Amino acid sequence: MVHELSRMGxxxxxxxxxxxxxxxxRFVREEDRDVAxxxxxxxxxxxxxxxxxxxxxxxxxxxxxxPTMHVLEVGTGSGYQAAVLGEIARDVVTVExxxxxxxxxxxxxxxLGYDNVRVVAGDASAGYAPEAPYDRILVTAASPGIAPELxxxxxxxxxxxxxxxxxxxxxxxxxxxxxxxxxxxAVKFVPLRGRAGFG
Numbered sequence: 001m002v003h004e005l006s007r008m009g010x011x012x013x014x015x016x017x018x019x020x021x022x023x024x025x026r027f028v029r030e031e032d033r034d035v036a037x038x039x040x041x042x043x044x045x046x047x048x049x050x051x052x053x054x055x056x057x058x059x060x061x062x063x064x065x066x067p068t069m070h071v072l073e074v075g076t077g078s079g080y081q082a083a084v085l086g087e088i089a090r091d092v093v094t095v096e097x098x099x100x101x102x103x104x105x106x107x108x109x110x111x112l113g114y115d116n117v118r119v120v121a122g123d124a125s126a127g128y129a130p131e132a133p134y135d136r137i138l139v140t141a142a143s144p145g146i147a148p149e150l151x152x153x154x155x156x157x158x159x160x161x162x163x164x165x166x167x168x169x170x171x172x173x174x175x176x177x178x179x180x181x182x183x184x185x186a187v188k189f190v191p192l193r194g195r196a197g198f199g
Contacts, residue, residue, distance in 0.1 A: 001037045005057050008039075012061040018087035019057055024050075026108060027080040046098040048190055050078045051140070055187060057084075059138060062161045062174050062184060065089045069135035072153065074124040074162075075192065079105030079117075081140055086117040093131050095124035097193060125194030127153045134158060141192035142170045146181070149196055163189045167198060 002020045010016060025036040027050055032042050041049045051059075059081070065071060071089040073082050076096035082105065085092045094117060096102040102121035109117045120128055125147065127137065132153035139150070139162035150160055157177045163170035172184040191198045 001039075001053055004039065005054060008054055010054070010057045010061055014065075014088045015057050015060045015084070018060070018084045019053065021087055022080065022083045023112070024053070024080060026112065027078040027083070044078050044101070045104070046101055048077050048098070048101065050080050051189070056081050058184070059140075059161050059172065060084055060088070062172065063136050063138055064159065065136055070131075070133075072128060072131070072134040072137045073140060074127065074137065074150070075140040076102060076105045076119055076124075077140060079109050079119070081138070082117050082119070083109060083112065083114055085138065086114040089116070089136070091116040091118070093118050093120060093128055093134075095120045095122055095128050097122065097124055123194040125192050125196035126150070129153060136160075137162075139163065139192065140189065141197070142167055142189040143192045143196075144198060146173070146175050147196035151175070163187045167191045 002016050025033045028036045039052050041052050065088045069089045071092045073094035076094040082094040099121045102119050106119040126149040133155045137160045143162050143164050160175040164173045174182050
């Protein structure tokens, strides 16, 4: 998988090493374990998905995380993206609106030894103010825009990566520390629900 990600343009060595270290097959349904490393999204519980490896790697690369950083993930899902971030960040707070997914991700991350990743059950759409400010924020569901609440939870030199658009198609965007927003290719995510999402 890592060789394929490199061939597809992922250049950040820390991301490639993280992708090699996280056992993706542990985060998918048992019936999907034989296709866990294929470059496609897979269904998980509660109508959610685990993103394809390339999208996980690309979003992690765009986030530009280093080992000193405190990171927020909006939308835990399976916990796979949080594990990848846990490999390269100081610590990660990840928030999931579905309690059953939050519990399963918590248990899996703990079992795999990711004691620097904290899973919180709740409305992730507006971030998680109790542990702000964050150096980096990653949104892993389709968003109508960059929520002002998330911007307020950033450090002055923080950045946000999110799939922004409508509920059918989005573009990966980066909000830079100076407020600029750049676009980095079309993607398709499940919609972000909650007060700062699609309702």
